[in-house]
Amino acid sequence: MCTWRNVETKQFEREKLDFVECKNATKMGWRGQNIYNSEQATALPVIRLDLTVLSRSPNPTYLKHIKAIIVNEFSSHTLCYTDGSKSGTRTGYAFSISGVITQYRLRNCASLFSAELLAIYSCLSYLSLLPPPHKFFLLFDSFSSLQAMQAPHSPNPIVQRILILLHSLSSSSSSCAFLWIPGHIDLPDHDEVDFAAEQSLLFDPSLSPAYDFKTYYRFFITSSWHNTWRTQPLTKLRSIKKAPTPWSSSNPTSHHEEIIISRLRIGYTRLIHSYLLLELYSPPSCRCCHADEITVPHFFSCPSLQNLRISFSVPSLLSSALSDDSETITNTLNFLRSTYFFKSI
Numbered sequence: 001m002c003t004w005r006n007v008e009t010k011q012f013e014r015e016k017l018d019f020v021e022c023k024n025a026t027k028m029g030w031r032g033q034n035i036y037n038s039e040q041a042t043a044l045p046v047i048r049l050d051l052t053v054l055s056r057s058p059n060p061t062y063l064k065h066i067k068a069i070i071v072n073e074f075s076s077h078t079l080c081y082t083d084g085s086k087s088g089t090r091t092g093y094a095f096s097i098s099g100v101i102t103q104y105r106l107r108n109c110a111s112l113f114s115a116e117l118l119a120i121y122s123c124l125s126y127l128s129l130l131p132p133p134h135k136f137f138l139l140f141d142s143f144s145s146l147q148a149m150q151a152p153h154s155p156n157p158i159v160q161r162i163l164i165l166l167h168s169l170s171s172s173s174s175s176c177a178f179l180w181i182p183g184h185i186d187l188p189d190h191d192e193v194d195f196a197a198e199q200s201l202l203f204d205p206s207l208s209p210a211y212d213f214k215t216y217y218r219f220f221i222t223s224s225w226h227n228t229w230r231t232q233p234l235t236k237l238r239s240i241k242k243a244p245t246p247w248s249s250s251n252p253t254s255h256h257e258e259i260i261i262s263r264l265r266i267g268y269t270r271l272i273h274s275y276l277l278l279e280l281y282s283p284p285s286c287r288c289c290h291a292d293e294i295t296v297p298h299f300f301s302c303p304s305l306q307n308l309r310i311s312f313s314v315p316s317l318l319s320s321a322l323s324d325d326s327e328t329i330t331n332t333l334n335f336l337r338s339t340y341f342f343k344s345i
């Protein structure tokens, strides 16, 4: 029986195999060479950055330069454009080869960065099927993709596949050059691909890169954790810690002090609660002001220790005295060290 879960599992397994295959292929190259040791294979793609020096120019200036580059240097090349799109949770991409547009929607977990890279990878995959030799000129507007493609040992599986495809094209005497262009400069061919990428968001999703699942599920787990924290009853710890994030004030160099601060934050100390183990009738009273049933908040509000506490710049409010601030925590520990409370926490 083919259930949705089975399909999901098979798809995930297939993507996992693809990922492993890609990692192995990356190490060994497309014909079994170790491309890390191959001078030819580690050659990075030629990406023209002519337009980066024209920052904030009017669109006609960009268009004039692009036209000049194509006419003067790449007039015999097949022109290709790629673009990714993300709106809300939906992600997709499109590319064109000689004006023929292809578009795909990815799963919602896919990032825009992956969509931009997959647009380039898919375009190169199509180009690799054409009979060699061939010359291609690919224009794209993703600066992050540009940077990623210039890292020969990038851990990103899509980047590695792009580099392997370029190596494959180069080996079959085909050549591929890239030009980075700014987005939305009224370049008709690129605008068509941009529109197609946006339209792809209306399609059913296709496969997404496996590593995007990590970010996607990490987000859901973290959101669920935060939601659980927010909706639980107001405990002593939650009144101090508003969100389940790491304490920057934690002091790993002193385990003992960390234990003391943790006990104060959750409101349970030997001084206050040992009477339960000793089967005594009631909590102890304060030795300083003789108040009955001492509690952790009393450590900071005891009237007899007010001057001492102020001298250490410790606030009287428990949530402030134990807040996630290193200086405050240091002051609080110094203050408590000067009282009889400290040894019984």
Ligand SMILES: [Zn+2]
Binding pocket: 286, 287, 288, 289, 290, 291, 298, 302, 303, 304
């Ligand atoms: Zn007191």
